[in-house]
């Protein structure tokens with residue numbers, strides 16, 4: 001049974017309260033509450049609610065870096081002018097999460113820290129090479145460190161966060177002007193659907209030749225995954241039919257989907273190829 005509820009007003013208050021044994025961070029609660037109500041996890045001895053921490057609620061563009069507070073809502077990511085200009089793939093992914101009611105509660109930090117392979121904000125943030133700022137209670141006040149997003153996910157429900165650490169901020173550079181970017185997810189219905197598979201691509205080309213490529217996948221491995229082999233298949237090449245085929249083949253090889261209630265392993269492999277091919281063909285037409 002939960003014995004303590006702390007409504008933190010500052011990051012310092014949150015990490016101090018979190019240092020209690022058995023305490024859990026609570027942001028929007030859209031992942032935590034269903035799990036508690038279905039008795040899938042034991043209720044914590046203390047809940048540290050961080051929704052009211054103003055410092056975790058802002059979106060800023062300063063010195064060439066976009067910073068997004070961990071408690072920014074999906075509905076804010078969806079509509080914010082900085083995100084729409086600097087990272088339209090993140091705005092698009094946020095807009096496709098669940099329904100407006102959930103998007104008005106669900107935070108971007110909760111989406112990452114919940115560490116579902118299907119977390120929709122994870123693929124765009126992998127494509128953006130985001131860096132995550134985390135804080136904990138140190139001997140001289142707040143202790144902070146940063147974790148590159150590529151090192152954050154460890155497995156389903158598991159992250160690089162150490163006990164007592166809170167994700168405070170997500171930082172990334174805006175996508176370069178003129179780059180092609182796309183993100184899409186496939187589900188068996190158009191709304192309120194956890195992805196069967198998701199794919200994202202960012203391409204930078206000079207005279208048609210790919211000089212920079214980022215590919216990432218969701219729901220097709222134990223963690224949201226960067227597609228390094230698919231990227232290698234693109235670098236230095238023009239987007240011909242043959243190169244698109246090579247990239248799709250590489251993508252299907254480097255993912256490791258499972259069969260579950262949503263789709264079979266083979267269906268997921270197929271869908272990743274379809275989504276990726278569609279994006280690359282769109283890019284070739286630009």
Ligand SMILES: Cc1cc2nc3c(=O)[nH]c(=O)nc-3n(C[C@H](O)[C@H](O)[C@H](O)COP(=O)(O)OP(=O)(O)OC[C@H]3O[C@@H](n4cnc5c(N)ncnc54)[C@H](O)[C@@H]3O)c2cc1C
Pocket residue numbers: 024025026027028029030031032033034050070071096097098099102105106107108109110111112113114118119120121161165166167168192193194195
């Ligand atoms: C009906 C429904 C539909 C959904 N559809 C989708 C969907 O389409 N796509 C999708 O990706 N997700 C979906 N979700 C899942 C969920 O809404 C998101 O993952 C959401 O972003 C979680 O954020 P939250 O603030 O509610 O997290 P919470 O439930 O508050 O927390 C989730 C986990 O993260 C930890 N945590 C939260 N914030 C921090 C922090 N700053 N530092 C450290 N740890 C932290 C918590 O302790 C907890 O373990 C859906 C959920 C529901 C109920």
